[in-house]
Every structure is written in structure tokens, then in C-alpha cells.
Amino acid sequence: MISDENILLIEDLSNGAERFSVPVICTVPKMDTSVFRDFKYAPRLIDVSGHLKNRPVSKKIYSCRCYGSCDVNCQCASGIYTKTGVVNNMDHLMCDIVQECNDYCECALWCGNRIAQKGSNISMEIFARDLKCGWGVRAKMNIPKGVYIGEYTGELIDDDEAAMRSDTTFLFETRIGEQTYTIDAKYCGNYTRFINHSCNPNVKVANVSWDQSENQLIHMCFYTDRIIMKNEEITIDYGDSWWAAKKFACLCGSSKCKYQ
Ligand SMILES: C[S@@+](CC[C@H](N)C(=O)[O-])C[C@H]1O[C@@H](n2cnc3c(N)ncnc32)[C@H](O)[C@@H]1O
Numbered sequence: 001m002i003s004d005e006n007i008l009l010i011e012d013l014s015n016g017a018e019r020f021s022v023p024v025i026c027t028v029p030k031m032d033t034s035v036f037r038d039f040k041y042a043p044r045l046i047d048v049s050g051h052l053k054n055r056p057v058s059k060k061i062y063s064c065r066c067y068g069s070c071d072v073n074c075q076c077a078s079g080i081y082t083k084t085g086v087v088n089n090m091d092h093l094m095c096d097i098v099q100e101c102n103d104y105c106e107c108a109l110w111c112g113n114r115i116a117q118k119g120s121n122i123s124m125e126i127f128a129r130d131l132k133c134g135w136g137v138r139a140k141m142n143i144p145k146g147v148y149i150g151e152y153t154g155e156l157i158d159d160d161e162a163a164m165r166s167d168t169t170f171l172f173e174t175r176i177g178e179q180t181y182t183i184d185a186k187y188c189g190n191y192t193r194f195i196n197h198s199c200n201p202n203v204k205v206a207n208v209s210w211d212q213s214e215n216q217l218i219h220m221c222f223y224t225d226r227i228i229m230k231n232e233e234i235t236i237d238y239g240d241s242w243w244a245a246k247k248f249a250c251l252c253g254s255s256k257c258k259y260q
Pocket residue numbers: 035132133134135136169170193194195196197198249250251252
């Protein structure tokens with residue numbers, strides 16, 4: 001039930017689709033709540049028909065024969081994660097593709113190189129930041145550095161379709177193999193589409209794949225770049241090209257602000 005007077009506006013925006021509830025909290029009068037009426041929660045990427053079609057496996061990439069968890073000698077282990085699944089070195093995360101183990105790998109489901117593919121269990125909530133920035137996302141618990149917190153989901157559309165979308169606010173570029181695609185999370189996505197920009201962000205976005213095919217789908221995955229305390233706002237850097245298309249100033253408040 002959506003009402004401006006309630007502090008807890010929605011108990012769980014995900015409707016049980018996540019491993020944690022995604023409450024929407026409003027303490028700012030006159031916030032625009034219409035976004036939640038039209039919003040379809042999608043814990044995974046979907047295509048315009050509402051489903052992510054199976055893509056044929058053209059040529060299989062490497063799959064490992066490890067028993068239990070892969071170690072550093074395993075060819076498909078990215079070396080990005082520690083044995084407990086936390087990112088080792090945030091600079092390495094910014095490589096072309098973080099390759100996780102895939103369906104053909106013989107390692108266990110609990111292998112330390114299967115992290116983003118299993119989804120996050122780090123609780124987040126959507127809150128009313130202010131009337132100018134709108135809604136934002138904050139942590140419901142303390143989170144260590146290097147932890148996977150979610151994937152940018154929404155409709156997966158091709159370049160022609162993306163060019164026809166009038167609102168570019170929620171467009172995020174990705175690719176399948178060599179072909180570029182766009183994720184649009186305006187009407188359909190998960191909590192990550194409410195994450196605001198900061199010029200001093202606490203979360204980094206990496207290209208991650210767990211496909212067994214050479215024609216891999218690149219997932220846009222979010223990892224904490226420092227320790228995040230309970231109730232701290234989650235922020236990412238939207239990048240120069242996003243800001244180039246906008247006619248308003250950044251309100252991140254950081255002393256490092258680049259888009260004032
Ligand atoms: C991807 S959405 C983030 C969620 C959004 N706050 C909402 O309520 O739906 C991006 C929009 O949020 C606002 N926003 C995010 N970060 C901002 C910032 N640093 N300064 C000003 N506006 C920001 C702008 O309106 C921007 O178009």
C-alpha cells in the first residue's frame with residue numbers, strides 16, 4: 001500500500017525475489033512515489049519479452065576439473081577473489097572481464113570463484129534522500145571492503161532499441177561477446193537502479209561473466225570499495241559520458257566533485 005504519510009512505504013519492493021527484503025523508507029514529505037507503482041522488480045536481466053532467452057553455446061570456453069574450491073593454479077579461477085569470496089585487489093577487479101567458474105566446471109557450488117552468479121545476501125533498503133536527488137540506497141548492515149552486493153538488472157536491449165529510448169537516465173552499456181547491448185532499468189530492475197552518483201563513490205562496478213560460451217553475457221556487478229557502515233548511502237561513479245548528457249549539476253557534496 002503506497003501512502004505519503006507512511007515511513008515504511010513498501011515492506012519488500014522485491015516481493016520475495018531477493019534473499020533479503022528490500023523496504024522503501026520515506027521520511028521526506030512530498031517525495032514522488034509514482035515510480036514504485038509502475039516498477040517491475042527483476043532480480044535478473046530480462047529481454048523485452050520479460051525473459052532472458054537462452055543463448056546457444058557456440059564454442060565452449062575453458063572449464064575446470066577442480067575438486068571443491070578452485071585454487072590459484074586453476075586456469076579459470078580469475079584470481080580476483082580470496083577463498084572466502086571477497087575481492088583481493090580492487091584494481092584487478094577493473095580488468096576487461098572477471099571470469100567466474102561456469103556450469104561445465106567441476107568445482108563445487110561453494111567454490112570461491114562463484115560469487116556474483118549466486119546473487120547477493122547483503123541487505124539494502126531504498127530511502128528518500130531528498131527532493132532533488134530523489135530516492136537512494138543504503139546498507140542495512142556493516143559491509144567489509146571487496147564484497148559483491150548486486151548486479152545491475154533490467155531490460156537487455158540492442159543498440160537500435162536503446163537509441164529509441166527517450167530517457168537515458170537508467171541506461172547502462174554492456175555486451176554479449178563483441179556486440180554491445182544496453183540495460184534499461186527505468187521501469188524494470190532491482191534495487192541497484194536507485195543507487196545515486198558520487199564523485200567519491202564507495203562501490204565499484206565490474207564486468208563479470210559466468211557463461212560457458214565464448215559469446216559471453218557481461219553482467220555489471222557491484223562491489224564495495226571500502227568498509228560501508230550500516231545506514232551509509234551506497235554510491236557509484238556514473239562516469240563522464242552519463243554526465244555529458246545531463247544539464248544539471250552533481251549534488252554529491254564531495255570535495256572531489258567533478259560535475260558541479
Ligand atoms: C539512476 S537514477 C538514481 C535513482 C534516483 N535518485 C531515483 O530517485 O530514481 C539517477 C538520477 O538520480 C539523481 N541523482 C543521482 N545522483 C545524483 C547526484 N550526484 N547529483 C544530482 N542528482 C543525482 C538524478 O536525478 C539522476 O537523473
